[in-house]
Amino acid sequence: MNRQSIPLLSPAIGTHRELVSFHFGPADSGQKIYIQASLHADETPSMLTTVLLKRRLLELEQAGALNAEIVLVPVSNPVGLSQYVLGQFVGRFDLGSGKNFNRHFVQFTKLVADAKEALGADANENRRIVRALLAAELAQQKPMTEFDSLQLALLKLSYDADIVIDLHCSLEAAMHVYTSEAAWAEFEPLSRYLGAEASLLATDSGGGAFDETHSLLWWTLQQQFPASKPVPTGTIAVTVECRGQRDVSYEVAQQDADALVDYLVWRGAIRGEARPLPPLLSPATPLAGSEQFYAPVSGILVHRAKIGDTIRVGQPLFDIVDPLTDETTTIVSQTEGVLYMRRAIRFVTAGAPLGRVTGTRPIRTGVLLGA
Template sequence: MNLQSIPLLSPAVGTRRELTVFRFGPAQSGEKIYIQASLHADETPAMLTAVLLKRRLIELEAQGALAAQIVLVPVANPIGLSQYVLGQFVGRFELGSGRNFNRHFLPFNAVIDRAKDTLGADPLDNRRIVRQLMHDELELHTPVNEFESLQHELLKLSFDADIVIDLHCSQEAAMHLYTNETGWAEFEPLARYLGSRASMLANDSGGQSFDEAHSLFWWQLQQALPASKPVRTGTVAVTVECRGQRDVSYEVAQHDADALIDYLIHRGALRGEPAPLPALLMPATPLAGSEQLYAPASGILVHRAEIGALVCAGEPLFDIIDPLTDATTTVVSRNEGVLYMRRAIRFVTAGAPLGRVTGTEPLRSGMLLGA
């Protein structure tokens, strides 16, 4: 194992934060796997999974079982780890600017323009050239503050990875994941090992999140190039939502770390006999088909369906009770699908987001991600 510390741009005199990176396996191997946790810093289950994964990788490396380079960043957001307001942990947004740590990563649009003039007829050589162009683009970019330096350093660590796994969690949720159509073929075994209750696909969800900074770029590049300049996909990426924020236990995190190990063995990044693939609990569905549920009134929120439940169209999911008039408003599902996440609130204002249900038919377009 190789340990690396990467300083971030100091926001003020006398302060400095850094990224800590653990590297396993041969640096010149044929494949690179990049895994990070808790880019939204208050998503602790992902961090514990990364800790237990690191312990297992140390053991496997000592046994000579690594066939790929694996880069692990267990704490992907040291900025957010320091953010508390009146005792409440705020890790999703930077307090100084209000920006979401997992939105609007540097796009590689200039690389696409350069590639049109640079690439030839060999798809493998073209992938090498594109990665060099991405490297050059990152070297040209100069972050102007700590937030940008964090995003910049994460991209420098991951842009040339074959596989990117971004570990998150939701507020209250079943295990679920997000990837694109190309990535689904690669990550369907991971969904099986994890026991994912929902897997949602989108080429462009609209938010320039960390996973799409990788996968969307390669998809857009392939769409922009003529048939005479083919290029192999360089990176497939997935966001794994490790249930809800309160699902912090050794048992749950060990299950997820073991699932990641099984997946890495399955794809040949680790040597060993792959575990049998479990059944796929739920088929993949379009992210545009997921129903976003909102409160039509204010009041006490009562949950009427369990997280991870398969619900029918018209099934009651939430009651909202006005404590002054006793009026009860029931929110029902329009979809037949899985209630895969809900907010951790129990009193709502009108218009507050409540939860999400998967669906097979697209309902939405444009920005598909929440704030």
């Protein structure tokens, strides 16, 4: 194991933060796996999973069982971890700018134009050329803030990975994953091993999130270039939501770490016999098919369904009780699917998001991610 540290741009005199990564396996293997956790800082379940995964990877490395380079970043947002305000972490947004730490990563639009002149008839050589162009464009980036330097450091660690696994958690949620339609066949086994209760697919969900910054570039190149200039898939990416923020235990984290190892064995990144694939708990559905519920009024929020429940059309999901008038407003589902995430608060203001249910038919367009 090789521990590396990348200093981030200092935001003020007397302050300094760093991004720490752990590198396992042969760097010249021709296969690279990148795994990070807690990009929204206080996503503790995913962080604990990487602690246990790191221990297992060290054992596997010492046993000579790693076929791939594996880069692990357990704390991918040290900036957000410093934002402890009035007894609460504010890890999703940068307090200085209001920016979401997992939005608006570099989209490499210049690279697409440069590739038109550089690519040829050899697919493998084209993969190498695109990665060289990526490295060059990242080297030219000049971060102006600590936020920018963090995003740039993460991309420099991951841009040349074959597989990117971005571990998060929601507020209250079942295990679920996000990936693209093109990558689903490669990540379906991961969904099975993790016991995901929802698998949500979108090629471009909007917002420039970390996972799609990697996968969308290669998909775009494949759409724009003719067969005479073949572009193979360079990177596929998945976001894993490790349930809810309070789902922190050794048992659950070990289960998730074991699932990640099982998946890497299945891929051939780790030597061994792959564990038989468990059943897929729910079929993959379009992210655009998920119904998002909002509070039409303010009041006390009472949940009428449990996380992971299969919901039918017309089923009550939330009650909002006005403590002054005793009036109760009930929100029902218009979609049949799985209630896979909801807010952790129990008093809501008008317009507050409440939760989501999967759906098989696309009903939303535009930016599909929350703020």
